[in-house]
Amino acid sequence: MLSRFDYFKPHNLNEAMQYLVKDEKTFVLAGGTDLMILLRRNLIDARHILDIKSLPETQVFEFVEGAGLTIGASVVVNKIVDSELVKAKYPAFNEAAAALASFQLRNRATVVGNICNASPGADLPPALLVFDTVVNIVGLNGSRQVKLHEFFTGVKRTVLQPGELVVSITIPEPEPGEKSTYLRQARLRGHDLATVGVASRLKPDGKVALGICAVAPTPLRLFALEDQISQRGLSEETAVWAAQEIKNHIRPITDVRSSAAYRLHMASVLLKRGLLKLLGKEG
Amino acid sequence: MSNEKDCSMYTEHVESGKRKVTIQLKVNGHQVVRDIDPTMSLLHFLRDDQKLFGTKEACGEGECGACTVIMNGKAVTSCIVLAVEADGAEIKTVEGLAKNGKLSILQEEFIAEDALQCGFCTPGFLMSSRALLDHNPNPSDEEIIEVLSGNLCRCTGYIPILRAVKTAAERERKELGR
Numbered sequence: 001m002l003s004r005f006d007y008f009k010p011h012n013l014n015e016a017m018q019y020l021v022k023d024e025k026t027f028v029l030a031g032g033t034d035l036m037i038l039l040r041r042n043l044i045d046a047r048h049i050l051d052i053k054s055l056p057e058t059q060v061f062e063f064v065e066g067a068g069l070t071i072g073a074s075v076v077v078n079k080i081v082d083s084e085l086v087k088a089k090y091p092a093f094n095e096a097a098a099a100l101a102s103f104q105l106r107n108r109a110t111v112v113g114n115i116c117n118a119s120p121g122a123d124l125p126p127a128l129l130v131f132d133t134v135v136n137i138v139g140l141n142g143s144r145q146v147k148l149h150e151f152f153t154g155v156k157r158t159v160l161q162p163g164e165l166v167v168s169i170t171i172p173e174p175e176p177g178e179k180s181t182y183l184r185q186a187r188l189r190g191h192d193l194a195t196v197g198v199a200s201r202l203k204p205d206g207k208v209a210l211g212i213c214a215v216a217p218t219p220l221r222l223f224a225l226e227d228q229i230s231q232r233g234l235s236e237e238t239a240v241w242a243a244q245e246i247k248n249h250i251r252p253i254t255d256v257r258s259s260a261a262y263r264l265h266m267a268s269v270l271l272k273r274g275l276l277k278l279l280g281k282e283g
Numbered sequence: 284m285s286n287e288k289d290c291s292m293y294t295e296h297v298e299s300g301k302r303k304v305t306i307q308l309k310v311n312g313h314q315v316v317r318d319i320d321p322t323m324s325l326l327h328f329l330r331d332d333q334k335l336f337g338t339k340e341a342c343g344e345g346e347c348g349a350c351t352v353i354m355n356g357k358a359v360t361s362c363i364v365l366a367v368e369a370d371g372a373e374i375k376t377v378e379g380l381a382k383n384g385k386l387s388i389l390q391e392e393f394i395a396e397d398a399l400q401c402g403f404c405t406p407g408f409l410m411s412s413r414a415l416l417d418h419n420p421n422p423s424d425e426e427i428i429e430v431l432s433g434n435l436c437r438c439t440g441y442i443p444i445l446r447a448v449k450t451a452a453e454r455e456r457k458e459l460g461r
Contacts, residue, residue: 004299007321007367029365036324036363037344049321051368078357102433104411105345107357108364191346191432 002042009051013167016055017140021163023047028165030058030073031108033101034117057138057167058112063089068172070136073112073165077124078103080111090171092180092199096127099184102191112166115148118156118218119193121257125152125219126199126211127182131171139164152218177204179278183270187257195258196266200274208234208275214257215250215267225249229275239275243268296320296327306370310335311379319366326350328366329376337377337406341435348434351407352376358414360433377406380413388458389413389451396447400438408434412448420461421452 005027010016020026025047029035038044052058053074060072063085071080080086080097087094100106100114100123114124115135125148133148140163148169151158160166174180184197199211208229210222225245232238252263276282303318310333317332329335329352338361341349345360352361353375380387389412392398399405408431415422415430422430427448428441436444455461 001297001299001322003322004301005322006301007304007365029368032363032365032368033345036365040343049365053368102348103430104348104351104358104360104433107359
């Protein structure tokens with residue numbers, strides 16, 4: 001590691017914010033599962049490491065009726081895998097969490113880190129997108145909330161400005177009787193990034209929400225396709241139609257994990273399977 | 284950034300020259316207080332400072348599980364944890380498994396089931412398995428496989444390892460009343 005950095009673990013948000021603006025070479029540490037690799041590969045030159053795990057705001061894991069579930073930036077992914085509340089209320093989120101990396105990494109990797117890292121192939125964003133998740137951001141001049149579908153701006157890029165910190169996310173409360181699921185394709189079972197991941201959610205009023213990763217520079221919420229599906233009404237026939245239509249809504253590339261053509265194909269297959277699963281018919 | 288030498292692949296800690304920080308933690312039950320380089324990983328702290336060479340570095344990026352230790356009851360890959368983050372923590376390494384010169388049941392079963400050949404990955408497998416059995420004395424095959432999915436073995440194959448964890452769980456329930 002060539003980076004020579006100081007380490008700071010603040011105990012309140014004000015201290016953290018002062019430290020964050022100290023230097024443009026300040027990096028935020030939560031789980032460290034991405035940051036430590038960037039440091040080891042010398043891809044970043046860090047002067048300051050800000051460990052946010054002792055900030056009370058980042059440790060929140062609280063469901064409030066009417067408001068939803070707030071998850072602080074220090075909450076690790078295995079907490080989501082083990083949470084009966086998430087299993088019951090946000091099944092797609094639970095399934096995406098269980099699919100992420102390996103068991104040991106899930107003991108360290110955080111939900112918010114998976115978002116802030118802004119990898120196009122991250123597993124959690126599709127599931128969080130279909131639940132209309134909101135990102136809670138704090139800066140020196142106050143706080144703001146950004147909808148998750150407006151948070152990502154490109155590969156590894158977000159709307160976060162220098163001196164801003166994501167302290168938590170809030171996932172609005174779902175309606176009773178909802179269904180959701182996350183399906184992913186990877187090269188091998190277990191420890192691999194998704195080739196394609198598709199989250200789908202069906203509300204009691206028949207409205208469908210779709211989120212997808214690894215098929216564009218950012219994770220996508222497929223609003224236009226959702227509207228078309230909802231208008232047609234979700235049925236086996238609509239699922240088959242949507243599986244054909246999805247190619248007009250995504251822009252996959254060829255990389256080490258997959259060709260663009262295979263990604264298009266798998267996006268179609270996973271979307272159909274997901275929609276059929278929502279209908280109670282395993283595809 | 285300095286380009287004097289590419290130390291990205293060094294498997295031992297390279298001193299940054301930054302001011303040392305004091306950490307206080309428990310390693311295998313022993314209280315330890317040390318002044319350390321803030322850029323040092325927990326893995327390098329265990330190996331270079333504590334001279335606990337059981338914990339291995341292979342990929343150095345959290346992919347292979349060879350460096351797995353138990354931190355506050357949870358299996359973590361110590362190569363991607365900073366040593367300073369372990370301040371106040373309780374760490375268990377493979378050296379902490381045997382008691383009074385006698386191997387633990389889990390270690391005995393790894394030997395009995397031929398769950399190792401070269402042995403390089405074994406400390407990681409043992410610590411992932413230990414963390415599992417500490418939380419769940421009677422895991423299903425699927426639960427064992429899931430927990431070990433972050434540990435790679437390139438010579439034994441995984442079936443003997445799965446068998447070893449299962450028989451160790453059985454013996455621990457019977458002999459230790461877990």
